[in-house]
Amino acid sequence: MPAERRLLQGNEAVAEGAIAAGARFFAGYPITPSTEIAETLSRRMPEVGGTFIQMEDEIASIAAVVGASLAGVKSLTATSGPGFSLMQEMIGYAAMTQVPCVIVDVMRGGPSTGLPTEPSQGDVMQARWGTHGEHSVIVLVPSSVEECFTLTVDAFNLSEQYRTPVIVLSDAMVGHMREAVALPLPEELRVAERSEPDVDPDEYDTVMSTLDNILPRPDLGSRFRVHVTGLVYNRRSGVPETGSPDVAQDLGRYLREKIYHHREAIVRVEEFMMEGAEVAVFAYGSVARAARAAVRWARAQGVPVGLVRPITLWPLPTAAVDHMAEQVRTVIVPEMNIRQIAWEVQAAVAGRARVVDYGRVDGALITPEQIKDLVKKEFHYHRFS
Secondary structure, eight states: OOOOOEEEEHHHHHHHHHHHTTOOEEEEOOOTTTHHHHHHHHHHHHHTTOEEEEOSSHHHHHHHHHHHHHTTOOEEEEEOHHHHHHHHHHHHHHHHHTOOEEEEEEEEEOSTTSEEEEEOOTTHHHHHHSSOSSOOOEEEOOOSHHHHHHHHHHHHHHHHHHTSEEEEEEEHHHHHOEEEEOOOOGGGOOOOOOOOOSSOGGGGGGOOOOSSOOOOOOOTTSSSOOOOOSSOBOTTTOOBOTTOHHHHHHHHHHHHHHHHTTHHHHOOEEEESOTTOSEEEEOOTHHHHHHHHHHHHHHHTTOOEEEEEESEEESOOHHHHHHHHHHOSEEEEEESSSSTTHHHHHHHHTTSSEEEEEEOOSSOOOOHHHHHHHHHHHHHHHHHO
């Protein structure tokens, strides 16, 4: 029997995705435009035997999430820009201690209170580099209500598989819009369960995760001896060894490379009407919706334009950018910030194509008409250059 279509808000779909992924703990603090996630989970968590806690602030929220995950419960929090900033130290702790958890950031205009009810994509670099040290991160960017659900499920799966915090980077438009969606049925979902290391407890201290075989994290209170520290530690014993450059180098490289080593399995990119394209629009999140409409218009006019949409924003899909740079002569990058991803695209393109950036930080959505104008200008530029 097909799934029933429901009228859902993006934030509500995130909450339902978390429940479907097996999350049973939420700690958070209300902040526009993410509050509906907390509101929905305040009802849904008790219905499935989970726990919802409204904390005193965002720092306490992420600390509670990390603690719950260490105890064996899939956990998440949700916030927006200022709260995301407050969480950064603890996100770094989760990366260092390899704790699976999910952080949903529904972006709004900033800095500070900024434009609290308007959309933005200003947290792109904060998501990648907000915490300090050499750390890896996975960031997924939904552009529809359905993806708010499916990418939240994916975020939990990736966090469990790679023992790392995963960020779902939504924005005020995607979080607040409503669409009629038929969410996948439970039997249609792949859900990664929390598991124990496949070794004898007496051997656990002698076995070390490798890039190809990332051992699951045993829960606190389990039959395994578990040591958790934010200090540099020996990957085999878990014991702090801050005075050993070799241990620090080994751990730092491992924490970074365990994501990049599996980049092909992690990164997801959508290409739309790229066959024969001479110009590509590289857009993500809510802006990708406007870009898709502009590309449809351009193709109907016989203009060879396509769309490349990164669903995984970090790690940056460099292979897709390489392929795009070899195919087209121009890449247009519209985004609701000032060149946060355009600079990355330009660096990855490395002179093989012209990169045109279009950034807005006024709280207004980037419309299909504005992207159409960029396309028109590009073809006029090419004709007379």
